[in-house]
Amino acid sequence: MTWPASIQQIIDEFQEIDDQFERLEVLMDFSTEVDELPVESWNESNLVRGCQSIAHIEIEIRENEVWLKAAADAKMVQGLQGILSLAVNGSSPESVLQLTPEFAEEAGILVSLTPSRSNGFRTMFDMVQDRIREAIK
Amino acid sequence: MKQDFPIFSREVNGRPLVYLDNAATTQKPSCVIDAMSNYYSSSNANVHRAVHTLAGEATEGYEECRKLLKKRFNSDFAVITSGTTEAINLAARAWGEYNLQPGDAVVLTEMEHHSDIVPWQMLAERIAIELRFVPVENGELDMNALDVALEGAKLVCVVHTSNVLGIRNPIEQIISKSKLVGARILIDAAQAVPHEEIDFKGLGADFLAFSAHKMCGPTGIGALLISEHAFSEMKPFMGGGDMIETVTLEGSTYQSNEHKFEAGTPRIAEGFGWAAALEWISKIDLESHHKRLLQIARDVSEQLTAKGMTVYSSLNPGDAAVVSFTHPTIHPEDFARLLDAQGIAVRTGHHCAQPLMEKLGVNGTIRASFYLYNDDSDAEIFLSGIDRVLEAMA
Numbered sequence: 175m176t177w178p179a180s181i182q183q184i185i186d187e188f189q190e191i192d193d194q195f196e197r198l199e200v201l202m203d204f205s206t207e208v209d210e211l212p213v214e215s216w217n218e219s220n221l222v223r224g225c226q227s228i229a230h231i232e233i234e235i236r237e238n239e240v241w242l243k244a245a246a247d248a249k250m251v252q253g254l255q256g257i258l259s260l261a262v263n264g265s266s267p268e269s270v271l272q273l274t275p276e277f278a279e280e281a282g283i284l285v286s287l288t289p290s291r292s293n294g295f296r297t298m299f300d301m302v303q304d305r306i307r308e309a310i311k
Numbered sequence: 312m313k314q315d316f317p318i319f320s321r322e323v324n325g326r327p328l329v330y331l332d333n334a335a336t337t338q339k340p341s342c343v344i345d346a347m348s349n350y351y352s353s354s355n356a357n358v359h360r361a362v363h364t365l366a367g368e369a370t371e372g373y374e375e376c377r378k379l380l381k382k383r384f385n386s387d388f389a390v391i392t393s394g395t396t397e398a399i400n401l402a403a404r405a406w407g408e409y410n411l412q413p414g415d416a417v418v419l420t421e422m423e424h425h426s427d428i429v430p431w432q433m434l435a436e437r438i439a440i441e442l443r444f445v446p447v448e449n450g451e452l453d454m455n456a457l458d459v460a461l462e463g464a465k466l467v468c469v470v471h472t473s474n475v476l477g478i479r480n481p482i483e484q485i486i487s488k489s490k491l492v493g494a495r496i497l498i499d500a501a502q503a504v505p506h507e508e509i510d511f512k513g514l515g516a517d518f519l520a521f522s523a524h525k526m527c528g529p530t531g532i533g534a535l536l537i538s539e540h541a542f543s544e545m546k547p548f549m550g551g552g553d554m555i556e557t558v559t560l561e562g563s564t565y566q567s568n569e570h571k572f573e574a575g576t577p578r579i580a581e582g583f584g585w586a587a588a589l590e591w592i593s594k595i596d597l598e599s600h601h602k603r604l605l606q607i608a609r610d611v612s613e614q615l616t617a618k619g620m621t622v623y624s625s626l627n628p629g630d631a632a633v634v635s636f637t638h639p640t641i642h643p644e645d646f647a648r649l650l651d652a653q654g655i656a657v658r659t660g661h662h663c664a665q666p667l668m669e670k671l672g673v674n675g676t677i678r679a680s681f682y683l684y685n686d687d688s689d690a691e692i693f694l695s696g697i698d699r700v701l702e703a704m705a
Contacts, residue, residue, distance in 0.1 A: 193652075194324040194325070194651075194652035195324075195649060195652035195653060195699070197652070198648055198649055199703055226659065226660055227642055227644050247642055248644040249642065249704075250642075250645050250648055251644065
């Protein structure tokens with residue numbers, strides 16, 4: 175599958191790592207890529223439901239560009255939010271809606287994208303797209 | 312013992328599997344896998360009805376599971392269910408609905424698994440029973456509060472051994488106190504039957520619910536043991552094939568034995584598998600393994616405490632070998648994923664016991680639970696794995 179350059183770069187970075195432990199360390203490094211949503215802004219409407227950790231995501235569309243603010247108490251979940259931020263920030267709403275979450279599997283970040291209590295990535299990805307749809311309708 | 316379990320020949324993330332999520336489910340020995348496979352390849356047929364040879368073999372194999380259950384746990388009645396959850400729901404529906412009146416008190420505890428809370432809450436919605444929860448203080452049931460809660464109670468539902476903390480409740484004492492007030496007693500024994508020999512009649516409870524998969528049997532099958540008195544007070548709640556005696560368009564009559572609570576085609580292959588597991592486990596000295604595993608868990612607990620973790624399990628004699636812990640800053644989910652990357656399987660989260668988590672003041676814990684096939688080397692690898700996580704997160 176052909177991915178936008180920002181996502182392809184992430185896939186390449188992860189695919190170079192053989193060791194799963196190191197891969198997770200790199201994933202946690204991505205947590206710094208998040209434009210952090212301050213704790214005082216955490217509320218029910220930006221809460222990611224179904225995630226084992228506490229995670230919040232807000233979407234802003236400025237001059238036809240999507241910008242994400244997020245935070246999580248688990249570093250790996252915030253790492254996933256960092257990757258999501260790199261994938262969507264600065265893109266048009268339409269191009270974000272074209273994205274599919276499979277790049278996380280392709281990069282080997284996640285074994286499965288099946289929604290479950292142990293995997294908030296799919297939930298967060300769907301939430302970003304849902305919020306964009308709501309904002310542009 | 313690991314050679315009996317094919318799964319231990321595999322690697323996870325390039326490392327030998329260290330499986331410490333036994334309180335969630337246990338691994339299966341070859342005899343269980345073979346029994347299920349042999350049923351499908353040689354005896355597959357429906358049970359209880361047809362006269363042909365395969366049907367006879369299937370019926371015999373499936374009913375062998377019930378026979379072994381009654382023998383192992385000393386019970387006159389064993390209804391086969393999909394697991395502990397269905398067993399408790401069955402008690403709520405088939406006994407609770409017909410024997411409890413609006414306003415009747417049902418005693419539960421804050422230590423219960425959701426499976427022993429939600430069915431009673433649902434029953435309370437239907438017939439307005441009163442639910443009383445015995446509090447947990449310092450990780451143990453408040454026995455003085457139990458005395459108060461028992462006043463006028465009609466039913467007491469209590470977990471034998473906590474899935475979160477591994478704590479074994481003073482179940483004999485709870486049963487004798489409950490009997491004094493004339494209450495029926497249901498025991499959630501999901502975490503108890505894997506670790507200790509249980510004599511159902513000797514205990515004197517009315518219901519005992521448990522699952523096969525926590526004692527090396529298959530998933531999707533469990534049992535509700537029922538006392539003679541309680542059995543006589545129950546009515547079927549699920550209708551269909553296999554549970555009837557006669558059916559006419561005007562009405563039906565039901566079987567008199569356990570089959571009246573087992574409508575539809577049962578879990579036949581799982582019955583074969585569970586029978587094999589029960590035979591396999593009957594050759595194991597559970598008591599000596601339990602002592603060995605408890606000692607491993609205590610050593611692990613001591614090391615975790617020394618490494619800065621908070622351990623919530625007491626690991627007293629009789630408790631299950633479960634070490635539930637948290638780190639002051641590392642999120643349980645991060646911890647578990649980094650352990651998994653090293654081939655180590657542990658559980659994180661609220662362990663289906665949110666009220667207890669609230670009482671402990673945490674959102675979730677990391678839980679390492681040990682079973683028969685675990686040994687000192689698993690504990691060593693686990694502790695080394697912990698060190699690597701601490702180093703990475705420093």
